[in-house]
Amino acid sequence: MTAPSTKPRSAGSARPVRSGSRLPTLTGLRGISALLVFLFHISTSGLFRSQDMNADVVFVLGKAGGLGVSFFFVLSGFVLTWSARSDDTERAFWRRRCAKVLPNHLVTWALVIALMATTGIAASPFETVPHLDSVDGWLPSLTSLFLVHAWVPETAYSVAGNPVSWTLACELLFYLSFPWLLRGLSRIRPERLWAWALATVAVLVALPTAVGRLLPQTPALPWDPTVSSWHNFAISFFPPTRLLEFVLGIEMALIVLAGRWIRLGLLPASLLLAGGYVAALYVPFEYGIVAATVLPLALLIPAAARQDAEGRTSFLGGRFMVWTGEVSFAFYMVHISVIAYGHELVGGRERTWSTAAGFALWAAACLLAGILAWLLHRSVEVPAMRRFGRSRRTALRPQKPTAAPPATDQEAPASGTSV
Structure with a gap:
């Protein structure tokens, strides 16, 4: 696999940056994005006695999951490009990715299946997954085990097993295609990278309109009769569609590495994102997910990465925020089970609480998910990366010291939305 060049190839380029340098601010942002996904899912659990409060939190946080998943998909392309090495191979790259993703997936899938079999309740907040009492009940869960369920245009499959694992099915496509995508996109002349990135954005913005014209209007989503399940599948779950966000991340990394960044600061970029989120709350459903x-x-x-590369790390790159980013994948994998089965444990899904008690339960669920995430990270994710992240031949070979270790594991598989 060939690393992108950091040398600008035309006059007038801004100073390029070195690939492989650590990105603590982006790691901290991963923690925030994982929290957004948690807030989206718990907002749908209906914990509050006041129906107005339930409606308000669903409205305010209704696009938080979409924002979180889109962040992780773009981030995956960006960081994998940032950390690409000229001496890497496709096989070594795929080995590291599998070692990063699959152990946590297998453990949490087994946990969810055990809880489903014990309680008779699916982890999905939406009653669309059949119970494990027939072949029809087991089939969706088995497809989720092998991470092919995001390719099936039925909601019962998309959110089967551990409901958030559909994003891992998308990530597998990203990882498989990354070596060839990087090779092809690295051939783009630096002065044309922005045009390619903006064209990718334009396709993503136009996609809901195209989907609406090409796909059937029925059946409707089980939880939203105004939205076609075909439209939701194509925009939310379908891996080739979500690949566009991954490609955009690659393009933005190439822009920074080539010295073509426009030097937009982290604060202005954050304000633009806040404005985009407000817009997402009011535009039609299909446009609020990604567009x-x-x-x-x-x-x-890129604004966060450039800030780190210049040594201007913010509070987002502090020790605690970096820790939240490091455990964010494990947090993502366990959080929906904590929400679903925790609610059942404290009184059943029909029980509600006062506003103060409801928010206290939110905080308790977040804390418990954080503890379980730390345990999963330390006992499964880290040991698996050490044991399977590289071949024994590579592990036994003396390694030459480098000025800055490549950030090959800074990206996390994406968090879930609409599950």
């Missing part, structure tokens, strides 16, 4: 926020996200991630 309304993808351009601000594409600007935020």
